[in-house]
Amino acid sequence: MALKRQQNIFKSELNDIVRGACGGFLFGIPLLYTMEVWWVGSLVKAQLMMSAIALMFVVVFLLNKTEGFRKLQRRQRPYEVITDTIEAIAIGIICSALMLILLREITIATSLKEAIGKIIFESVPFTFGVALANQFLGESNNNQESSHNNHQKPSNLNATFADLGATLIGATVIAFNIAPTDEVPMIVAAVSAPWLLAIIAASLVISYAIVFQAGFSDQQKRKQQKGIFQRPLSETVISYLVSLIASAFMLWFFHKLSFSNPWSMWLENTLILGLPATIGGAAGRLAI
């Protein structure tokens, strides 16, 4: 009994951290694909890095006072908002550092100053996302009420099409801003095949975590949904494929890819744009 309670405590803490990290990804991913932020991080002086951390602390503290990333808020004592702020900043720093390593913006050859600068400046939007996690796609009473009132369940095919459409819309909203920029080919030039495999794995894990782990919406309802591919794993994989198709189309639409390009170029560019598109697609499915 005591062991089960202990496990529940750790599970709920892990869920809170995953929710925070997913909020960070939803908010921070567009700026991760912005080379100006990499440059600012590379060139910034230590004084400005310190100021960025201080400013981030103040803003996240204020955001945590109203929202935060924890399901059960602790605002009985003033220091509890401070501890939540420290945790939000740490989650933002870890997520942005991992993503910068994944996209090869930080390598062994990168100098310490450049790496720290990039991590701090990229962690600002991530940390804001962590602090706003409950605000994004959080459980709303309206949704719960409407789900209780809605006695007519949609057919399997309709539910499947609704999910596909939501994935497409979400992927387009996020990736449409990134597709015409030069960041995608720049990242493609820096990554090798093993890193592309890591990007595929990260896309799938983040998408699964946003929809089925972070507790942004009624997860039980989603897990029980019946449809052609509406099991957590198959839904994640099919949605990823839909996001990849949308990414390839967007790259072709903006003349970043043409039919005369080799298939490997199509694959690399699509996988790189597929990461933000998948995150957008996951958010889109939560919104329906």
Added chain:
Amino acid sequence: MSRSESKAERTPAEWITLSISLFILAIIISLVGYIWINEKKSTTNYFCQ
């Protein structure tokens, strides 16, 4: 329990998260401090020459 309700006390898992978070923040601040000191040193050397 709704999101707006408060929890009474910090669990061991939350203490672990806080400790790790403090550790990460301490590392980042120390590294920035180290870079700052090095920047100052190099600026001083430049003016000495």
